[in-house]
Amino acid sequence: MPDYMPQWPLTVLILSSDPRNADRLRLAQEHRDLQIAIRGTRSASSLDVLNEPSCRYSDITAALDRIDPHILHFSGHGGEDVLYFEDVQGTAKAVQKQALARVLRQQKELQLVILNACFSLEQGQAFADAVGLAIVSEGSILDQDAIDFSREFYTALGHGQRSYIEAFERAKSALEMTGQMKVHLLQRGTSQAQDVLVYSSFAPGGKPSMYEITEQALTQYLLEGDSFYVQFQLTGLPVAGHFVGRDPEMEAMERHLLPTKTQTGRKMHILHGLGGIGKTQLAIAHARKHQYTYSAILWVNGNSRDTVLQSLSAFSRRAVVDVVSESTAYAARRAPDMEAEVAAVLRWLALEGNHRWLVIFDNADKDVRPSGEDSQAFDIMSFLPPADHGSVLITTRLPSLGEIGQSTEVGRLTLDQALELLRRRSGLQPSGDDMAKLVKRLGYLPLALVQAGTYMRETKTGCLKYIELYKASWSQLMAQTPRLRDYENGSIQTTWMISYECVRQDNQTAGKLLQLWAYLDHRDVWYQLLRRGYDGCPEESSWLQALAGSEIGFKRIMKSLLAYSLIESHRDRGKLFYAPGCP
Numbered sequence: 001m002p003d004y005m006p007q008w009p010l011t012v013l014i015l016s017s018d019p020r021n022a023d024r025l026r027l028a029q030e031h032r033d034l035q036i037a038i039r040g041t042r043s044a045s046s047l048d049v050l051n052e053p054s055c056r057y058s059d060i061t062a063a064l065d066r067i068d069p070h071i072l073h074f075s076g077h078g079g080e081d082v083l084y085f086e087d088v089q090g091t092a093k094a095v096q097k098q099a100l101a102r103v104l105r106q107q108k109e110l111q112l113v114i115l116n117a118c119f120s121l122e123q124g125q126a127f128a129d130a131v132g133l134a135i136v137s138e139g140s141i142l143d144q145d146a147i148d149f150s151r152e153f154y155t156a157l158g159h160g161q162r163s164y165i166e167a168f169e170r171a172k173s174a175l176e177m178t179g180q181m182k183v184h185l186l187q188r189g190t191s192q193a194q195d196v197l198v199y200s201s202f203a204p205g206g207k208p209s210m211y212e213i214t215e216q217a218l219t220q221y222l223l224e225g226d227s228f229y230v231q232f233q234l235t236g237l238p239v240a241g242h243f244v245g246r247d248p249e250m251e252a253m254e255r256h257l258l259p260t261k262t263q264t265g266r267k268m269h270i271l272h273g274l275g276g277i278g279k280t281q282l283a284i285a286h287a288r289k290h291q292y293t294y295s296a297i298l299w300v301n302g303n304s305r306d307t308v309l310q311s312l313s314a315f316s317r318r319a320v321v322d323v324v325s326e327s328t329a330y331a332a333r334r335a336p337d338m339e340a341e342v343a344a345v346l347r348w349l350a351l352e353g354n355h356r357w358l359v360i361f362d363n364a365d366k367d368v369r370p371s372g373e374d375s376q377a378f379d380i381m382s383f384l385p386p387a388d389h390g391s392v393l394i395t396t397r398l399p400s401l402g403e404i405g406q407s408t409e410v411g412r413l414t415l416d417q418a419l420e421l422l423r424r425r426s427g428l429q430p431s432g433d434d435m436a437k438l439v440k441r442l443g444y445l446p447l448a449l450v451q452a453g454t455y456m457r458e459t460k461t462g463c464l465k466y467i468e469l470y471k472a473s474w475s476q477l478m479a480q481t482p483r484l485r486d487y488e489n490g491s492i493q494t495t496w497m498i499s500y501e502c503v504r505q506d507n508q509t510a511g512k513l514l515q516l517w518a519y520l521d522h523r524d525v526w527y528q529l530l531r532r533g534y535d536g537c538p539e540e541s542s543w544l545q546a547l548a549g550s551e552i553g554f555k556r557i558m559k560s561l562l563a564y565s566l567i568e569s570h571r572d573r574g575k576l577f578y579a580p581g582c583p
Contacts, residue, residue, distance in 0.1 A: 425453025
């Protein structure tokens with residue numbers, strides 16, 4: 001059995017973490033008492049204790065490389081699987097113990113890890129396996145007990161010629177006389193580390209919110225540090241309370257967007273599809289799941305050129321980007337200075353080494369047009385930095401934007417997904433047949449299902465009754481449904497009316513066709529159907545004559561409707577059909 005004798009002279013690295021949104025600890029007193037105790041020992045000159053206060057999770061590897069300690073001592077908060085470090089705002093970020101243990105395996109001089117934190121016994125074996133020895137505590141511990149144990153352990157060690165095990169037993173015996181802290185010494189064994197690592201945001205008084213990331217992503221992020229790190233925020237975003245997983249779309253985003261070590265060039269992915277199909281919620285789900293894979297996530301409201309400028313300008317102040325212009329308060333009131341802030345953000349994104357960011361353009365439905373009739377239309381490429389790195393995600397109703405990167409057409413939900421979403425939102429458990437009829441009637445559209453479920457939950461309306469009301473008075477039913485917090489436009493009616501108005505302004509014939517289509521009970525339309533009524537069209541329906549007069553003209557109109565994802569196309573026995581996208 002190893003004797004576990006210290007290698008003198010001895011270097012101790014203390015990682016201290018006291019997040020401002022957690023119960024405050026007396027870490028300064030612990031460090032002071034420790035220094036005083038060590039000065040009184042025979043080996044004080046050979047025992048160097050270095051403290052890393054307010055330690056961020058991204059500081060860990062830098063401190064290890066700089067100091068290369070024999071003992072790593074953590075003082076702070078702990079949970080069953082995690083240790084709480086700090087982020088750039090001083091709030092708690094939890095790193096799974098297994099993750100830190102993997103990093104410590106790379107340290108050649110490290111002999112002992114001390115986790116002076118609550119619940120450090122759990123997963124403590126991973127640290128012993130990594131370095132040889134680990135001192136951990138069982139359950140919750142008192143602040144004073146933690147201070148007393150540290151003082152006694154280093155005093156015993158400092159008086160010299162004692163092994164780590166002997167110093168531990170001396171400190172443990174002293175603590176048992178006055179304290180309640182239960183400490184354990186773990187030696188290298190045979191346990192195996194887990195394959196999944198977890199970060200979490202710490203919320204005082206509640207359970208941490210957990211997000212899974214790969215070991216490769218965590219290790220890479222820890223090594224690179226956080227010089228470009230900007231904390232992810234969900235403020236102002238329409239986060240769904242009942243998100244239904246859509247694995248193919250999520251996997252496509254991960255495949256086309258996540259940064260890799262061998263990445264060359266910028267990664268771009270476009271989610272396009274019908275209004276209300278769930279594109280924004282998919283983008284939010286990706287950002288939340290991988291918020292610690294990216295160094296910064298910029299959420300840009302793509303509704304118009306003005307909203308893009310406002311989003312990027314706001315990020316410049318949140319990220320404290322250096323802007324060469326007038327004062328921030330004054331600049332925010334003037335368009336020229338707002339554009340200067342935007343230019344500063346683009347310069348920041350282009351900086352060498354800043355390549356792990358993600359920019360999300362949400363609802364980018366106003367692509368620039370040659371005629372220039374829409375002053376709020378914009379070219380997304382003009383709001384990207386010149387440097388060829390980073391990741392860009394775009395959500396849009398315009399399939400044409402798929403030309404600038406990898407693209408995924410977001411389709412309707414499957415029957416099982418639609419049933420699950422409606423059950424969650426409504427809180428009801430009606431018969432499967434009744435619910436299946438309703439989700440089919442609503443076209444498997446997430447927004448329509450969420451709106452229906454909200455109305456059903458608040459009014460205790462069943463599926464068949466909702467279908468009856470839907471058929472009898474759709475507009476009145478929409479007006480009576482509460483506004484949805486987790487969808488920007490609030491309702492399926494508003495969502496589709498926005499697209500309809502855009503189409504009508506572009507092409508009046510396309511707008512009139514949609515009005516006619518509304519009388520066809522959600523049925524398909526094809527050219528030959530309209531052509532048969534061509535000769536009998538009254539003169540006041542000249543738009544219909546123009547539409548059905550030639551197949552080329554018909555396809556031109558259909559193309560404009562497809563461009564706004566208001567309709568869908570499909571082939572059956574060689575014939576091209578068009579189906580309405582809205583239920």
